[in-house]
Amino acid sequence: MRTLSPEIRQDIAAMEDELVEKAREVTNELWKVLNEKQRKDGKVRQLRNILEVAESTDSWKALALFIQYQAARGELDIGWAEKLIEVLEDLKGKAHSLTKKYSEKDEKNVHLELVTRVLGHAVRWHLWDVKKREE
Numbered sequence: 001m002r003t004l005s006p007e008i009r010q011d012i013a014a015m016e017d018e019l020v021e022k023a024r025e026v027t028n029e030l031w032k033v034l035n036e037k038q039r040k041d042g043k044v045r046q047l048r049n050i051l052e053v054a055e056s057t058d059s060w061k062a063l064a065l066f067i068q069y070q071a072a073r074g075e076l077d078i079g080w081a082e083k084l085i086e087v088l089e090d091l092k093g094k095a096h097s098l099t100k101k102y103s104e105k106d107e108k109n110v111h112l113e114l115v116t117r118v119l120g121h122a123v124r125w126h127l128w129d130v131k132k133r134e135e
Contacts, residue, residue, distance in 0.1 A: 002109045007102050012113060015094070019114065023121030026087055031129055033077040044127050046075050051119040060111060064089070088115045 004012075012019075030047075053066045064085050071081035095111035104110065 002113050004106075004109060004113060005102060005104060008098050008104055008110060011098055011101075012110075012117070016117070019117045020121045020125075022087060022091075023118045024125050026084055026118070026122050027125040027129060029083055030077075030080055030126060033080045044123065044130060046070055047119070047123045047126055051116070051123055054112065054116045054119050058108065058112065060089075060092075060108065060115070063112075063115065088118065091115055091118065 050063075050067055050070070054063050057063055067076070067081050067085055070076045071078045091114040092107075092111050095107050095114055098104065098110050099107040
């Protein structure tokens with residue numbers, strides 16, 4: 001777990017609904033690019049793999065490269081992977097605001113915490129979409 005101040009954790013918790021919505025946007029886009037065969041398994045495992053890397057790394061660039069790697073292997077749509085990276089990269093602005101507000105030194109950890117939360121919500125949204133469409 002990343003070490004963040006209680007104040008920053010509280011502010012991140014306060015923006016949880018916004019992070020859930022970002023995850024929803026990402027998963028809606030993913031569903032659009034999946035073909036019929038892919039929709040059966042939903043590529044849920046790929047999202048979980050990305051989440052696992054996000055939780056275990058201290059490097060945004062390593063995570064972005066892993067997403068690109070998965071797309072290059074054909075496990076994810078390249079356009080969607082680029083959009084995901086863009087959405088997650090944009091969270092740097094929120095991380096910057098939080099670290100500036102509290103004079104926190106480690107903006108990188110705040111950014112990765114936000115990224116991890118969005119990806120966690122994305123996994124849950126996407127699994128919901130896959131199961132809902134099985135009915």
